[in-house]
Amino acid sequence: MTAGGEGALVFIGFMGAGKTTGARAAAAALGVRAMDTDRALEERLGTSIEDYFASHGERAFREAEEDLVAEFLEDPPAPVLSLGGGAIASSRVRDLLRRHTVVLLDVDEPTAWRRAGGKKRPLARDRERFAALHAERSPMYESLADAILLDGAADTIRAASAALRDIPPGVKVVWAIAGGAQYPVYVGDVLDGQFWPVPGRRFVISDETVASLHGSRLPTAYARFAMEPGEGAKTLATAERLLRGLAEAGMDHDDHVVALGGGVVGDVAGFCAAVYQRGVGVVQVPTSLVAQVDSAYGGKTGVDLPEGKNYVGAYHQPRAVLADPRTLASLPAAELAAGWAEVIKTALIAGGGLWERVRRGHPNVDRELILACARTKLGVVASDERDAGRRQVLNLGHTIGHAIETATAYRRYRHGEAVGLGLLAALTLSAQPGLRTEVADLLAERSLPVELDPAVDRTAVLAAVQRDKKRRAGRVGFVLVEAPGKVQTGVAMAESDIRAALSELR
Structure with a gap:
């Protein structure tokens, strides 16, 4: 659908997703009317869908459904519509949906069955x-959607409604939820120098390289600040300089920070936003692959200490994220390659279609890949904002990866390179030699290291592991992989096993 809210807002999704309720909530928030095609179809047929299905069969029902839904999409009787779960099986309906803003209410199969299974649904x-039908339809729903909501609660839909009506062309939106915060994540051709989803003055923090490459892609900023590139600049001294710059420029609570850059910029700028005047808004504009698939989402911000990576930080959810894959074209080859470690990590956590796509080797870096990774992380964060449980899966490969970075003073390896080595160590600890070999091959295809430099002090790495900031009661819990899509957290490992995993990196 074109920008500016033309066409109807059309809710799609599997059985039990809450499409009818969601459409009503959106309509109420927008001050308009909603219509449900299933209810309209029952009125036209003069009987319930269940009875018509039983007496005429599925084929006759689908023909009647297609005619009514196509009629509604050609000339919408209301600004907000909700479709039956199977309506998108019609190619005619799919073609007509291109005229509208399509909102997917995502629901996993167990939840859908709990809500809809065994009830009056044929x-x-x-x-x-x-379950087979859910697996079959899910990719179709995702391909059609302009926006994806991971939670169909009425409060969520009301909060998202305004953003759903203003999606730029070529862009998809995922609505993120973390604790009490909600925000839009825009993925696609979103940086055009005009679109901006958050009101207030913009105070841009970037690094010297990214600022010159992509600063002009943003709308006019009130003030701009540059930091040195690289992990070495992720310090309290850098944060202090930037915070004093914000204060001298007169930033107040109605303004927001814009983090334009990779993971380092996102962490530092987000940290500054979290602590400046006890918290102001931040919009993340990630320009590296690591940031676009991982670090820009979820609200973790911070800086490093010599004693450990991200030892000083805060949870501070963004007001919005704008991930434009076109910015990745400016990355050096080694930096782009380093981002693949986070892609592989995310695919191991997600399993399913994302893992199958990644394991085939050399998938394109495109909107769909970034969107799939973002959805995986956002789904995890929605259930656990602060690492109390499920979110710990995102640490896969990071316990030893961060220790390698710390032991080498953040100079020897890029973050993604260290995480790749950490993934291999985690798979050794998981007793998954076949999967370890497969992941090593995927890393090697991108020219990422699969052996730890012999000059790196393994004893220093082990000491850094024991100081990991996520340890609880003096114990470091590892994330292990049983299979792609099946990950364990908080697993205690003997020191001898950790040493053996480090030794296997030779």
Whole structure:
């Protein structure tokens, strides 16, 4: 759909996603009317969908459904519509949806079955068939959606409604939830020098390299600040200089910080926003692959100490994230390659289609890949903002990866390179030699290191592991992999096993 809110707002999703309720909530927030095609179809047929399905069969029902839904999409009777779960199976309906803003209410299969299974739905009586249908339709829903909501609660939809009506062309939106915060994540051709989703004056923090490459892609800023590039600049001294610059420029609570750059810039600028006047808004504009697939989402901010990576920090969720894959074209080859370690990590956590795409080797860096990684992380963070449980899966490969960075004073390896080595160590600890070999091959395809430099002091790495900031009660919990999509957290490992995993990196 074109920008500016033309066409209808159309809710799609599997059985039990809450499309009817979601459409009503959006309509109420926008002050307009909503219509549900299932209810309209029952009125036209003069009977319930269940009865018509039983007496005429699925084929006749789909033909009647297609005619009514196509009619509604050609000339919408209301500004907000909700479609039946199977309506998108029609190619005619899919073509017509291009005229509208399509909102997917995402729901996993267990939740959908709990809500819809065994009830008056013809296709929700057999669990095995239900699960197969969910797997079949999910990729179609995702391909059609302009916006994806991971939570169909009425409060969430009301909060997201304004953003759903203003999506730039070529862009998809995921609505993020973390604790009490909610924000839009825009993925696609979103940086055009005009679009901006957050009101107030913009105070841009970038590094010297990125500022010259991409600063003109943003709307006019009130003030701009540059830091040195690289992990070495991720310090309290850098944060102090930037904070004093914000104060001297007169930033107040109605303004916001813009973090334009890779993971280092995002962490430092986000940290400055978290502590400046006890917290102001931040918009993350990630320009590296590591940042676009991982670090820009979830609200972790911070700086390093000599004693450990990210030892000083705060949780501070962004007001919005704008991830434009076109910025990746300016990355040096080695920097782009380093981002693949985070892609592989995310795919191991997600399993399913994302892992299958990544394991085939050399997938394109495009909107869909970035979106899939972002969705995986946002889904985890939605259930656990502050590492109390599920979010710990995101530390896969990072316990030893961070220790390698710390032991080498953040100079020997890029973050993604260290994480790649950490992934291999984690798979050794997981007793998954076949998967370790496969991941090593994927890293090697990108010219990423699969052996730890012999000059690196393994004893120093082990000491840094024991100081990991996520340790609890003096114990470091590791993230281990049983299989792609099945990850354990908080696993205690003997020192001898950790040493052996480090030794295998030779």
